Amino acid sequence: xxxxxxxxxxxxxxxxxxxxxxxxxxxxxxxxxxxxxxxxxxxxxxxxxxxxxxxxxxxxxxxxxxxxxxxxxxxxxxxxxxxxxxxxxxxxxxxxxxxxxxxxxxxxxxxxxxxxxxxxxxxxxxxxxxxxxxxxxxxxxxxxxxxxxxxxxxxxxxxxxxxxxxxxxxxxxxxxxxxxxxxxxxxxxxxxxxxxxxxxxxxxxxxxxxxxxxxxxxxxxxxxxxxxxxxxxxxxxxxxxxxxxxxxxxxxxxxxxxxxxxxxxxxxxxxxxxxxxxxxxxxxxxxxxxxxxxxxxxxxxxxxxxxxxxxxxxxxxxxxxxxxxxxxxxxxxxxxxxxxxxxxxxxxxxxxxxxx
Ligand code: F1P
Numbered sequence: 001x002x003x004x005x006x007x008x009x010x011x012x013x014x015x016x017x018x019x020x021x022x023x024x025x026x027x028x029x030x031x032x033x034x035x036x037x038x039x040x041x042x043x044x045x046x047x048x049x050x051x052x053x054x055x056x057x058x059x060x061x062x063x064x065x066x067x068x069x070x071x072x073x074x075x076x077x078x079x080x081x082x083x084x085x086x087x088x089x090x091x092x093x094x095x096x097x098x099x100x101x102x103x104x105x106x107x108x109x110x111x112x113x114x115x116x117x118x119x120x121x122x123x124x125x126x127x128x129x130x131x132x133x134x135x136x137x138x139x140x141x142x143x144x145x146x147x148x149x150x151x152x153x154x155x156x157x158x159x160x161x162x163x164x165x166x167x168x169x170x171x172x173x174x175x176x177x178x179x180x181x182x183x184x185x186x187x188x189x190x191x192x193x194x195x196x197x198x199x200x201x202x203x204x205x206x207x208x209x210x211x212x213x214x215x216x217x218x219x220x221x222x223x224x225x226x227x228x229x230x231x232x233x234x235x236x237x238x239x240x241x242x243x244x245x246x247x248x249x250x251x252x253x254x255x256x257x258x259x260x261x262x263x264x265x266x267x268x269x270x271x272x273x274x275x276x277x278x279x280x281x282x283x284x285x286x287x288x289x290x291x292x293x294x295x296x297x298x299x300x301x302x303x304x305x306x307x308x309x310x311x312x313x314x315x316x317x318x319x320x321x322x323x324x325x326x327x328x329x330x331x332x333x334x335x336x337x338x339x340x341x342x343x344x345x346x347x348x349x350x351x352x353x354x355x356x
Contacts, residue, residue, distance in 0.1 A: 006336030016155035017188030019145035035170035043091035045072040049098035052153040059221030067172040080110035095122035102131025105348040180312035203327035209257040219263040226321040234328035264290040
């Protein structure tokens with residue numbers, strides 16, 4: 001019997017809604033204590049992580065600032081470690097460090113720099129309660145059910161994302177936002193059932209050889225994550241840009257072989273749709289991902305139809321795009337469970353800074 005390539009990755013994609021449920025239930029249990037801790041006076045919030053968790057941090061920072069009104073931004077952990085004088089905000093009051101393993105060296109060293117140079121608090125977000133990150137963090141959010149056997153992050157990413165969003169909701173004192181997050185899991189199975197056939201057919205389209213993902217606001221970090229899934233699993237050329245930035249040069253790559261995936265917002269929908277129309281005219285095949293797909297200039301659409309607030313529903317765009325990358329990997333004869341050159345955790349030598 002042939003073993004299905006990528007069986008761990010596939011199962012982890014399919015079960016991420018359960019991980020969100022379990023993770024959010026765990027936060028509910030600590031909501032009062034954590035909420036008080038998060039609502040202490042705070043001038044700025046800094047998010048950090050590596051790879052997928054860095055892209056999570058980009059999305060989470062945009063959401064945190066929109067919900068709380070407190071300045072928030074994200075830096076790769078390596079930037080925080082190597083260039084703290086540039087990476088650290090003027091008045092950092094809270095660091096949110098995100099790491100599936102809780103063992104990535106740059107994240108741990110970035111936390112050290114933050115603690116050496118500020119008196120700010122810090123929150124850990126991870127999938128491994130026994131990790132060094134979890135052991136050291138004054139407060140930690142653990143994505144129950146988010147742990148993975150595969151290298152490429154899927155349910156780990158989205159369950160840590162919803163956890164970080166829950167923290168933002170608690171920091172903002174928004175119980176309604178927490179309730180919106182808790183209604184997310186029930187949509188995962190429906191969206192996968194409804195749209196996996198489309199993801200598979202696009203992955204199998206021989207004429208599509210390049211993938212571009214566009215997102216604005218909190219969706220930019222999600223576009224970056226969708227880009228990375230395609231790159232890590234299928235090795236296909238894959239890029240991500242802020243939606244309107246794409247006109248300023250990168251669109252030169254557009255052609256018949258491009259699948260352009262646009263993650264639309266409500267706030268900028270018309271402006272974003274104009275970009276899709278222009279790129280379609282240049283020959284791209286356009287896949288629009290939106291709450292409602294009515295009237296969009298796209299060849300294909302994924303309509304979330306969640307009824308959930310825009311700042312809460314971001315994670316819903318990922319399962320089908322993870323499947324797009326998964327199926328493309330199979331088409332390319334690759335095993336998503338064993339991505340080229342990648343390890344689940346990057347550890348560096350304290351002496352040389354090189355791979356340990
Ligand atoms: C982060 C990381 C990512 C990479 C891949 C494997 O590890 O190495 O950089 O994109 O997803 O995981 P972690 O700090 O989240 O454990």
